[in-house]
Amino acid sequence: MLIDQRHLPGDLRIERCESVEAVARAIRELRVRGAPAIGIAAGFGVAIAARDSTAEAVADLFVDLERAAALLKATRPTAVNLAWAVDRVVAAASGCLTIEESRQTTLSVAQRIARDDLASCHAIGSHGAPLIPENARVLTHCNAGALGTAGYGTALGVIRSAHAAGRIREVVVDETRPVLQGARLTAWELLCDGIPVTLITDNAAAHFMQRGRIDVAIVGADRIAANGDVANKIGTYGVAVLARAHDIPFYVAAPLSTIDLSIPDGSHIPIEERSPDEVTTIGGLRIAPDNVRAENPAFDVTPSRLVSGIITDRGVARAPYAESLAALFRESTLSSARQASA
Numbered sequence: 001m002l003i004d005q006r007h008l009p010g011d012l013r014i015e016r017c018e019s020v021e022a023v024a025r026a027i028r029e030l031r032v033r034g035a036p037a038i039g040i041a042a043g044f045g046v047a048i049a050a051r052d053s054t055a056e057a058v059a060d061l062f063v064d065l066e067r068a069a070a071l072l073k074a075t076r077p078t079a080v081n082l083a084w085a086v087d088r089v090v091a092a093a094s095g096c097l098t099i100e101e102s103r104q105t106t107l108s109v110a111q112r113i114a115r116d117d118l119a120s121c122h123a124i125g126s127h128g129a130p131l132i133p134e135n136a137r138v139l140t141h142c143n144a145g146a147l148g149t150a151g152y153g154t155a156l157g158v159i160r161s162a163h164a165a166g167r168i169r170e171v172v173v174d175e176t177r178p179v180l181q182g183a184r185l186t187a188w189e190l191l192c193d194g195i196p197v198t199l200i201t202d203n204a205a206a207h208f209m210q211r212g213r214i215d216v217a218i219v220g221a222d223r224i225a226a227n228g229d230v231a232n233k234i235g236t237y238g239v240a241v242l243a244r245a246h247d248i249p250f251y252v253a254a255p256l257s258t259i260d261l262s263i264p265d266g267s268h269i270p271i272e273e274r275s276p277d278e279v280t281t282i283g284g285l286r287i288a289p290d291n292v293r294a295e296n297p298a299f300d301v302t303p304s305r306l307v308s309g310i311i312t313d314r315g316v317a318r319a320p321y322a323e324s325l326a327a328l329f330r331e332s333t334l335s336s337a338r339q340a341s342a
């Protein structure tokens, strides 16, 4: 079951996905969105495929799981969490000897991914809150909140923890065209939590920075390359350039599951192209001439030289990122190995 985010903030509707196709459609249509949240949903999609498979032999069940994995992975290409979660659930099933064991294992691994993500968000909040100055006015872009994760959020996790520590004066939220995740979702989440929020248009960010109204910018991520280049919602790169021009720290908050050490830099990150209709309409209302050509890249890549720090569930990485990110992974593998042997 997931919140159908297309209807927020007006309507809080819960959708029940009863098939892997329904999960894939929910991801494709942004009913569920945000890198960790689509990974979690896709993980449950594989578990549903295991539940629904009519296979009588484990090998045949595995064929069904591979088919489900391909369907889910094809929905959205940029967030690495999606493929990461799908592969993790399918890999867990590969060690099972019976169909029933495969069903139980896929479900429990999907549940663990969701539980771990919530814990990661709280850890990101704890690591990031001390980076937020006292009485801070924080700019954020898109929605890297509870809605985009298992709960609490990444960038909004840092903001929530900083708010609990009494450090937040105001959160300034970019509306985030074309789909308005900032206006619809981030503004709603912050209001629900009683955190002071001011909504601005995307093109007002430079003005607010120039007037000294922003102390720090913080965003989430869909994929981070080995050198620290960050893919996030379209417009993030612009925020980072503006932050640098105004000497404002620009932080990225994301769990290790968003970091893709297999690609050297951001030029290798696939950028999702979405329907031009999202540009030519707002909330279903056409705002552009019928025959105008429009392009709609959903993400952009911020070069790591513009990033002041990457706040992960395992600590804060600083430049040079090729070394600091690799070190976080080494430590995380070590501590998982220690936990397994304890």
Ligand code: MRU
Pocket (backbone or CB within 6 Å): 033, 034, 035, 036, 079, 141, 142, 143, 144, 145, 148, 149, 153, 154, 155, 181, 219, 220, 221, 222, 232, 233, 234, 298
């Ligand atoms: O297209 P979306 O809404 O899925 O894009 C989401 C973002 O860009 C978020 O900032 C990112 O996934 C982090 S969510 C914790």
